[in-house]
Each structure stands twice: as structure tokens, then as C-alpha cells.
Amino acid sequence: MRQIRLWIASLPRIAAGLLLGAISAVAELGIALVGGLALRQSAVVTGWARRVTEFERWRLRRFFHATTAEDTARALPYLAVRCWVGFMGGVVLLMLVYGFVASPVVLIELWTAEFTFAGKLIRAVYMVVLGIALLFLGLAGLWGLAAIDRVVGQHFLGSGREEALKRRVAELSFSRAEVITEIDAERRRIERDLHDGVQQRLVALGMLIGRARRADGPRAAELLRQAHEESQQVLHDLREVSWQVYPSALDGDGLHVALENVAERAGIDVRLHYDLDDRPPAAVETAAYFVVSEAVTNAAKHSGARSVNVHLGWKDGCVVVEVDDDGRGGADASGAGLSGLARRVAGLDGSFAVRSPQGGPTTITAELPCE
Structure with missing residues (x-):
């Protein structure tokens, strides 16, 4: 039911998009004919083709939620094909409008005709069933033409999603190389911090402990006090290095x-x-x-x-x-x-x-x- 509601809710938007497409198809046919017959290399025609193509890109995005690449190199071939899709959209819309206007008139004329009540009822049911079938076909035609409009635009202008994926792949390839370089630089920094800080203090700590073992009395106590202070500084330096790698408080x-x-x-x-x-x-x-x-x-x-x-x-x-x-x-x-x-x-x-x-x-x- 949710899909049906969404489908019904989207009909006004799709109809508006096809109506604009039918109007623009007139200009597109003229540009395609002029560009194809006489002025293929004309900068004026090419400029108008690109402007109309930009309008079509906006229309596809606004009413059909279709994205295309910002590529107007094939603007003339696109307009030459799209104008016929636009005309078909206009025909389907006219048929729907005609059906809505004509169906009450037909039913009124049928009811006032000189038939028996049973004959009138049979013909009325027949016309209602036929009208519902034609209405369904017309609405399905709207959806079908909207899909064709999207496909034609993405075929000639390129899919915006495909372009985005290509850019994303390029960015990931570039960033992967940068990440590898960054990892190597981070490893060198950690090694330097350990070598210049922790390692040197551990060497000093070992020397203090060695001297304390050889000393006696107050001198040994003083050396042990210095060794204890040095061990505290080593712990502080280790915490600093580990926090730069990954702070444990986050977990x-x-x-x-x-x-x-x-x-x-x-x-x-x-x-x-x-x-x-x-x-x-x-x-x-x-x-x-x-x-x-x-x-x-x-x-x-x-x-x-x-x-x-x-x-x-x-x-x-x-x-x-x-x-x-x-x-x-x-x-x-x-x-x-x-x-x-x-x-x-x-x-x-x-x-x-x-x-x-x-x-x-x-x-x-x-x-x-x-x-």
C-alpha cells in the first residue's frame, strides 16, 4: 500500500515534468533540424543546444529525480531524440485530459438515450470499465515516458551517479597512496620519539641503578631517589607517546x-x-x-x-x-x-x-x- 500511495502522490510531479518536456520539445525539434540540416558547426546553434540541454538537466532532476553528468558535448543528438519523447508525453497528457473531459459527457448522453433501463445500465458499466482500463494505460504511459526520458538523458549526457563514482574511485586511489605515506611518517615519528625520549631515559635509569648498586650509605639512597624520579619521567614519556598514537580514554x-x-x-x-x-x-x-x-x-x-x-x-x-x-x-x-x-x-x-x-x-x- 505504501508503494501505491507513493506512486499516486508522484503523478502530479511526473505530469508536470512531461508537460514542460512537451513544450520544450518544440524548441528542441527546431534546434535539431537546423543543426542537422544546415548549420551543424554553427556556434549559435551549439550555444542554444547547450542552453536547452541545461534546462532539460534541471527538468530531469527536479521532476524525475534523475541526475546526469555536466556534459553537453552530445547536446544536439540528445535533443534530436528527446524531442520525440517530449511529443509522446504531450500526446499521452492530451489523451488523459480528453478522457477526463469526455467521459462525463458520454455517460450523460448514454443515460438520456432512448434505451431500456437495463440497456442503459449495461452500457454504463461497459463505459466505466473501459474508462478505468484506459485511465490505467494512460497513467502507466506517464510512468513509462518518464522512465524513457531519464534513460535518454543518462545515455546521451552521462549518468551523474557514474561520474560521482568515478571521481570517488579516483579520490580513494589518491588517498590510499597518501595514507600509506602518512603511516610511514607516523612510524618514523614514533620511532624518533621513543629513541630520543624514552630510550635515552631508560639508558640513564639503568646507569643510575648500576651506580646505586656499587654505592653505599647515603650516596646509594640518593642515587635510588634519582632513579625513581627518572622512572616516573619514563612513564610520563610513554604515556605521551601512547596518547599520540591512540588515547585510551576514548575506549x-x-x-x-x-x-x-x-x-x-x-x-x-x-x-x-x-x-x-x-x-x-x-x-x-x-x-x-x-x-x-x-x-x-x-x-x-x-x-x-x-x-x-x-x-x-x-x-x-x-x-x-x-x-x-x-x-x-x-x-x-x-x-x-x-x-x-x-x-x-x-x-x-x-x-x-x-x-x-x-x-x-x-x-x-x-x-x-x-x-
Whole structure:
């Protein structure tokens, strides 16, 4: 029943689309004849063909929910074929209008004719059944012509969905290469952090413990105290490295708590406005965390900002992350950090934007789809 209701509800829209198509078919036939017979290479005819084709693309999208590529290279062949579809649509519409107007007249004339009551009743039932059958055929004709209109447009102009899929495949191929490069760079960064930080402190810790074993009395106690402090610093450095790889708080306490930790460790004033009632998917939480973390780190280290505002909220099924600071601006969106964020967001089919004029302020916005 739902499909039938949708079908009936769409009839006025389809009829309006076919009516416009029947009107435009007159112009399309003229352009096709002129372009095909005498002025095939005329720039004027080509220009008019493209304008009419743009109108047809709008009509297909508006009334038939059909998408086509923005390709008008085959505009003349398209118009030459489509004009006949338009004329057929006009004929079907005229037949339906004629049927609605003529059927009451026929029934009235039949009832006033000099027949017996039984004869009038039989003929009336016959006319009603025939009218219903013709009405069904006419409505089916509307649907069929709408389908033909869509097919013709997508054949000559190209399917918008196919073009979108081709662009998507190209984007994924490009982003896959970028992701591999980013993974290698991240591995090198982790190795460097471990080598320059944790590894050096572990070497120092081992030396302190060795000296403490050889010492006696107060000297041994002092060396053990230094070793204990060094072990605490090693743990701190390990936590820093692990948080840069993946914050464990995301799995347990969620995005809100993880961002509060970022704000506490930032070293500048960070105002967090968290307006997400429900938890987003894990991949979205991770991307949002790294967007905020990178933006706050850049503001603290490079922009000279004194304060940062972080906003998270819902918009049309997306988590919107906005980070703005009062720093000097001039952030390079093509830099390693921000370009890595852009690739991470693009992997979720989201959008990423950086506005950072000289003199500030800097605003970083990410929209992360959750569907």
C-alpha cells in the first residue's frame, strides 16, 4: 500500500515534468533540424543546444529525480531524440485530459438515450470499465515516458551517479597512496620519539641503578631517589607517546573526557563546548579527537595564542568540530599536521577547512558524517 500511495502522490510531479518536456520539445525539434540540416558547426546553434540541454538537466532532476553528468558535448543528438519523447508525453497528457473531459459527457448522453433501463445500465458499466482500463494505460504511459526520458538523458549526457563514482574511485586511489605515506611518517615519528625520549631515559635509569648498586650509605639512597624520579619521567614519556598514537580514554570514558585531558595538558586556556548528547561512532570519535588535539597543539606551540575555543555539536547527521584561537594566524593547511588531518577526515567522507589569515584568528572546521 505504501508503494501505491507513493506512486499516486508522484503523478502530479511526473505530469508536470512531461508537460514542460512537451513544450520544450518544440524548441528542441527546431534546434535539431537546423543543426542537422544546415548549420551543424554553427556556434549559435551549439550555444542554444547547450542552453536547452541545461534546462532539460534541471527538468530531469527536479521532476524525475534523475541526475546526469555536466556534459553537453552530445547536446544536439540528445535533443534530436528527446524531442520525440517530449511529443509522446504531450500526446499521452492530451489523451488523459480528453478522457477526463469526455467521459462525463458520454455517460450523460448514454443515460438520456432512448434505451431500456437495463440497456442503459449495461452500457454504463461497459463505459466505466473501459474508462478505468484506459485511465490505467494512460497513467502507466506517464510512468513509462518518464522512465524513457531519464534513460535518454543518462545515455546521451552521462549518468551523474557514474561520474560521482568515478571521481570517488579516483579520490580513494589518491588517498590510499597518501595514507600509506602518512603511516610511514607516523612510524618514523614514533620511532624518533621513543629513541630520543624514552630510550635515552631508560639508558640513564639503568646507569643510575648500576651506580646505586656499587654505592653505599647515603650516596646509594640518593642515587635510588634519582632513579625513581627518572622512572616516573619514563612513564610520563610513554604515556605521551601512547596518547599520540591512540588515547585510551576514548575506549573507556569517551570523547568528552579525552578532550578534557587535551585541554588540561595544553598549557594555554582551552574552553571546551561539548554539545553531543549521544556518543558518535568510534571512528568519528577518533577523528574528532585528533582534529582537536592537533589544532590545540598548533595553537599552543606556533600561533602564540592565549586561548582556544573548541566547539563540538551535531548538524544534519554530522559531528561538527570547530577550533578557533586568538593567535597570529598564517597556519599552512598543506603542512604535515593539518594535511594529515585533512586526509583522516576525507577517509570518513567528511569535509575539512582551515581559515587562517595573517594576523589571525585561525579557525579549523571538520564535519564528520556518522551515517
